[in-house]
Amino acid sequence: xxxxxxxxxxxxxxxxxxxxxxxxxxxxxxxxxxxxxxxxxxxxxxxxxxxxxxxxxxxxxxxxxxxxxxxxxxxxxxxxxxxxxxxxxxxxxxxxxxxxxx
Amino acid sequence: xxxxxxxxxxxxxxxxxxxxxxxxxxxxxxxxxxxxxxxxxxxxxxxxxxxxxxxxxxxxxxxxxxxxxxxxxxxxxxxxxxxxxxxxxxxxxxxxxxxxxxxxxxxxxxxxxxxxxxxxxxxxxxxxxxxxxxxxxxxxxxxxx
Numbered sequence: 001x002x003x004x005x006x007x008x009x010x011x012x013x014x015x016x017x018x019x020x021x022x023x024x025x026x027x028x029x030x031x032x033x034x035x036x037x038x039x040x041x042x043x044x045x046x047x048x049x050x051x052x053x054x055x056x057x058x059x060x061x062x063x064x065x066x067x068x069x070x071x072x073x074x075x076x077x078x079x080x081x082x083x084x085x086x087x088x089x090x091x092x093x094x095x096x097x098x099x100x101x102x
Numbered sequence: 103x104x105x106x107x108x109x110x111x112x113x114x115x116x117x118x119x120x121x122x123x124x125x126x127x128x129x130x131x132x133x134x135x136x137x138x139x140x141x142x143x144x145x146x147x148x149x150x151x152x153x154x155x156x157x158x159x160x161x162x163x164x165x166x167x168x169x170x171x172x173x174x175x176x177x178x179x180x181x182x183x184x185x186x187x188x189x190x191x192x193x194x195x196x197x198x199x200x201x202x203x204x205x206x207x208x209x210x211x212x213x214x215x216x217x218x219x220x221x222x223x224x225x226x227x228x229x230x231x232x233x234x235x236x237x238x239x240x241x242x243x244x245x246x247x
Binding site for chain 1: 137171218219
């Protein structure tokens with residue numbers, strides 16, 4: 001098995017085991033890992049939300065794309081976000097998100 | 103015991119700014135801890151230096167400096183939002199007659215601006231202010247104006 005194939009397999013297993021949320025992007029539902037740890041940013045306490053999934057599922061997501069997050073563990077249901085930054089990294093892509101304020 | 107002229111100036115700044123800008127009642131004094139993102143915009147007044155220049159035996163000139171942090175959380179253009187808030191605070195302070203009785207030459211001597219990203223775009227514009235106060239030796243509580 002090639003290294004790339006092994007990496008893809010490990011990524012798929014990792015996401016399958018650790019996924020705690022789904023992102024709905026342009027009608028497509030993607031399983032992945034969502035977190036929103038709080039940090040102090042310039043004197044402001046703010047969450048830094050991020051969603052990570054297999055790169056193949058997020059390959060075409062551009063910066064600025066709208067998505068919603070469902071994460072029962074954090075009590076989120078159809079929570080709207082925008083993609084602020086796309087960070088591909090060895091088969092797993094991490095989307096840094098910005099909260100949409102109604 | 104009476105408060106120093108420095109404290110009187112900062113207290114007056116806070117009183118004048120309360121409910122006078124888009125920050126509404128979110129006007130803090132020397133707040134050391136972070137402000138919740140949903141409590142923006144917020145103003146945070148911080149005491150700076152107060153350097154005394156002796157003027158003969160009868161008194162001295164105290165140059166009182168402080169800063170006002172303008173904290174904003176917006177969707178994108180934080181610089182414009184922070185600048186608009188600063189212009190509101192500046193207008194309030196410049197027009198405040200009670201502040202004018204505490205010293206002379208109110209001046210915004212400069213600004214610093216920083217932005218970063220979290221669940222929203224967060225910006226902090228720090229405006230530095232100064233005012234000169236003439237005092238008698240040994241009495242830091244009263245301005246001679």
